[in-house]
Amino acid sequence: MRSLDDMALFVEVAKARSFRGAAEILGIPNSTLSRRISRLENAIGLRLLHRTTRKIELTEAGEIYYERCKRIVQEARLAHEQLGQMLAQPTGLLRVTLPVDFGQIFLAPLIADFARRYPGITFDFDLSPRRVDLVGEPVDVAIRMGESPDSNLISRLLFRLPRMLYAAPAYLEHAGEPSHPDQLKQHQCLRLHTSEADTWKLHRGVDTIDAKVGGRFMMNNVGMIQRLCTLGMGVAVLAERVAAADVANGALQRILPDWQATAIAINAITETRLLPAKTQRFVDFLREQWR
Structure with missing residues (x-):
């Protein structure tokens, strides 16, 4: 199973269409974010992003992965919120x-x-x-x-x-x-x-x-x-x-x-x-x- 953390990072990059923009939202260095996404692509064995000097675009595989991951990450965040409510x-x-x-x-x-x-x-x-x-x-x-x-x-x-x-x-x-x-x-x-x-x-x-x-x-x-x-x-x-x-x-x-x-x-x-x-x-x- 791929790391849920890396999956969440990919979702933010896909939404922002920018490593820099996603890095600012997440509060982590741009270089760290880029390295984590590259590690995710290597683990999957498919290119998820087309990188250019100005912006990034999702590949076909990236589009499919983004749609699935988006729901998974949302569900995970909801689960954490509910667990937090249970603790309270x-x-x-x-x-x-x-x-x-x-x-x-x-x-x-x-x-x-x-x-x-x-x-x-x-x-x-x-x-x-x-x-x-x-x-x-x-x-x-x-x-x-x-x-x-x-x-x-x-x-x-x-x-x-x-x-x-x-x-x-x-x-x-x-x-x-x-x-x-x-x-x-x-x-x-x-x-x-x-x-x-x-x-x-x-x-x-x-x-x-x-x-x-x-x-x-x-x-x-x-x-x-x-x-x-x-x-x-x-x-x-x-x-x-x-x-x-x-x-x-x-x-x-x-x-x-x-x-x-x-x-x-x-x-x-x-x-x-x-x-x-x-x-x-x-x-x-x-x-x-x-x-």
């Missing part, structure tokens, strides 16, 4: 997969703001605990919690979510409040099915401790952990923003206030680095809002 105001269906609780608690308000900002985008959200196959399924981006495993997928860190320890006042009245992480093994701890199920890594400044934990409840849903925690069933590690409302109304209180759990990385996962405008704007928007 992206459109299309955005398919996102994300964890249930995270989507309901964190994303819902942000999605509303994003949707108002970009009215041309429609949405298809998959809120489920399963790991969607971004290669085999029609998904634009996955929002995932925790460090992303090494893979061929592209991971973009959105932010890190601070996590603290909480319990209901009724539970603490019955079981007592721990004063050190080592005492957590004597408490009912509400645990997720993760690598932290039996050990909670807690931090206090530069100090780190692996606190052994146990309890009657193990589950795979943060919302359920939070609910059981408010009902006085034990101690939970919760994101600070997740627990904020329950702390404000007195349903939960923070314990071991000098300590906090390892912050969770929130990542946007895509199959490729080259993203359509709708996806790139969504990822940039989340990163901007959470910064």
Whole structure:
């Protein structure tokens, strides 16, 4: 396929019937333009222009080539204009997969703001605990919690979510409040099915401790952990923003206030680095809002 750039240059020369006139319009040296057209003719294998000292004329082949190229160049310019409009105001269906609780608690308000900002985008959200196959399924981006495993997928860190320890006042009245992480093994701890199920890594400044934990409840849903925690069933590690409302109304209180759990990385996962405008704007928007 011949260079579209050279084709566009030829169209300008053919319209101006002059290298000098076309060069002025294009803002490039006359010698460069002449060399590019000669290269195009050599690549095609046909003379496109009759050159004289005063002006140029199209050959028969040049007339045919000009009529075809003119439409192609016009279509290409229109396509670039439309793509520019898409970048300014992206459109299309955005398919996102994300964890249930995270989507309901964190994303819902942000999605509303994003949707108002970009009215041309429609949405298809998959809120489920399963790991969607971004290669085999029609998904634009996955929002995932925790460090992303090494893979061929592209991971973009959105932010890190601070996590603290909480319990209901009724539970603490019955079981007592721990004063050190080592005492957590004597408490009912509400645990997720993760690598932290039996050990909670807690931090206090530069100090780190692996606190052994146990309890009657193990589950795979943060919302359920939070609910059981408010009902006085034990101690939970919760994101600070997740627990904020329950702390404000007195349903939960923070314990071991000098300590906090390892912050969770929130990542946007895509199959490729080259993203359509709708996806790139969504990822940039989340990163901007959470910064």
